[in-house]
Amino acid sequence: MDEQAGAPRGQWHEDLARIDGQHQVLQAGTKQFLALLEESRPQAEATRALAELVALLELHFHTEELLMGRAGFPEQHAHSLLHQACLQQVRGVLGELELGTRRPLAELRELIQVWIHDHMDRQDQRFEAFLKHKRPT
Numbered sequence: 001m002d003e004q005a006g007a008p009r010g011q012w013h014e015d016l017a018r019i020d021g022q023h024q025v026l027q028a029g030t031k032q033f034l035a036l037l038e039e040s041r042p043q044a045e046a047t048r049a050l051a052e053l054v055a056l057l058e059l060h061f062h063t064e065e066l067l068m069g070r071a072g073f074p075e076q077h078a079h080s081l082l083h084q085a086c087l088q089q090v091r092g093v094l095g096e097l098e099l100g101t102r103r104p105l106a107e108l109r110e111l112i113q114v115w116i117h118d119h120m121d122r123q124d125q126r127f128e129a130f131l132k133h134k135r136p137t
C-alpha cells in the first residue's frame with residue numbers, strides 16, 4: 001500500500017477538495033451576511049448570520065490545521081496564528097452586534113475582505129500549493 005505520513009494514496013486530493021468545499025460555504029456565508037446589512041434587515045438577522053459564520057470559521061480553521069498537521073506543513077504555526085487573529089476580530093464584531101452596535105458597512109466589508117477572502121487567496125493558497133507539490137494527484 002502506498003502511504004506517506006500515514007495517509008493513503010489520493011488523500012491530498014481529498015484534502016484539497018475538502019478545503020475548497022468549506023471555502024465555498026464560507027464565501028456564501030460572508031456574502032449572505034453582507035447582503036443582510038446592505039438590505040438593512042433587522043440587526044438580529046445579521047447577528048444570527050454572523051454567529052453562523054463564526055461557527056463555520058471555527059470548523060474550517062480546525063479542519064485546515066488538522067490537515068496541515070497531517071501533511072507536515074512547515075508554516076502551520078504562523079498560519080494558525082492568523083486564524084486565531086481572524087477569529088478574535090470576527091468574534092469581536094459579533095459581540096458588538098449582539099450588544100446592538102454596528103460598525104460602518106464599508107469597515108465590515110473591508111474586514112471580511114482582509115480576514116476571509118485575502119486569507120483564502122494568499123495564505124491558504126500556500127498550503128494548497130504545498131499539498132499539490134507534496135503529492136500530485
Ligand SMILES: [Fe+2]
Nearest residue numbers: 060064120124
Ligand atoms: Fe481556509
Ligand SMILES: [Fe+2]
Nearest residue numbers: 064119123124
Ligand atoms: Fe487558513
